[in-house]
Amino acid sequence: ETGVTQSPTHLIKTRGQQVTLRCSSQSGHNTVSWYQQALGQGPQFIFQYYREEENGRGNFPPRFSGLQFPNYSSELNVNALELDDSALYLCASSLAGRETTGELFFGEGSRLTVL
Amino acid sequence: DAKTTQPNSMESNEEEPVHLPCNHSTISGTDYIHWYRQLPSQGPEYVIHGLTSNVNNRMASLAIAEDRKSSTLILHRATLRDAAVYYCILRPKGGSQGNLIFGKGTKLSVKP
Numbered sequence: 001e002t003g004v005t006q007s008p009t010h011l012i013k014t015r016g017q018q019v020t021l022r023c024s025s026q027s028g029h030n031t032v033s034w035y036q037q038a039l040g041q042g043p044q045f046i047f048q049y050y051r052e053e054e055n056g057r058g059n060f061p062p063r064f065s066g067l068q069f070p071n072y073s074s075e076l077n078v079n080a081l082e083l084d085d086s087a088l089y090l091c092a093s094s095l096a097g098r099e100t101t102g103e104l105f106f107g108e109g110s111r112l113t114v115l
Numbered sequence: 116d117a118k119t120t121q122p123n124s125m126e127s128n129e130e131e132p133v134h135l136p137c138n139h140s141t142i143s144g145t146d147y148i149h150w151y152r153q154l155p156s157q158g159p160e161y162v163i164h165g166l167t168s169n170v171n172n173r174m175a176s177l178a179i180a181e182d183r184k185s186s187t188l189i190l191h192r193a194t195l196r197d198a199a200v201y202y203c204i205l206r207p208k209g210g211s212q213g214n215l216i217f218g219k220g221t222k223l224s225v226k227p
Binding site for chain 2: 035
């Protein structure tokens with residue numbers, strides 16, 4: 001079974017630009033969630049997608065948006081980049097319905113630097 | 116809010132047991148206790164979870180206090196590969212599948 005893969009692994013943008021990060025879920029998983037991890041902090045939940053619809057969101061502004069595709073892969077889009085958006089962005093997949101486990105499988109992340 | 120309290124850092128010697136504590140005094144009756152760890156330059160990795168009874172798996176053991184206001188993750192024989200940040204997380208039963216509230220965790224260092 002393939003794990004969660006993210007691309008790109010590293011990227012550098014400037015303030016005001018837009019960025020798209022991509023994630024391929026673990027095989028068979030139908031739920032994907034995105035996290036932002038600033039240096040020295042724990043990951044912060046951005047949002048979650050299930051069956052191509054957002055069904056949960058953390059405290060992030062609307063310029064953070066996402067998509068989930070029929071093959072359960074996903075994108076995270078961030079518009080009007082700010083310096084504070086510099087962070088590691090993590091994607092996690094899971095299989096909805098496995099309530100007693102609730103295990104999330106994380107990718108290795110995309111490191112975004114905003115200059 | 117993370118709703119859990121963990122020490123910022125701990126040290127262990129290789130091949131010795133490690134007990135990582137977590138306080139969660141405001142835990143509700145339907146909250147599961149989950150542990151994840153994050154090795155350097157990697158995403159978090161599921162370790163173990165439990166509700167009321169102690170749990171064991173191939174990675175670790177989870178000891179849960181009788182009043183459930185605290186728990187301890189036990190690594191029976193620490194290896195250098197266990198050096199990571201360990202996160203204790205409360206997860207409501209039936210809660211949003213992907214919404215985990217991480218705190219800062221405990222950074223575990225393992226000395227050879």
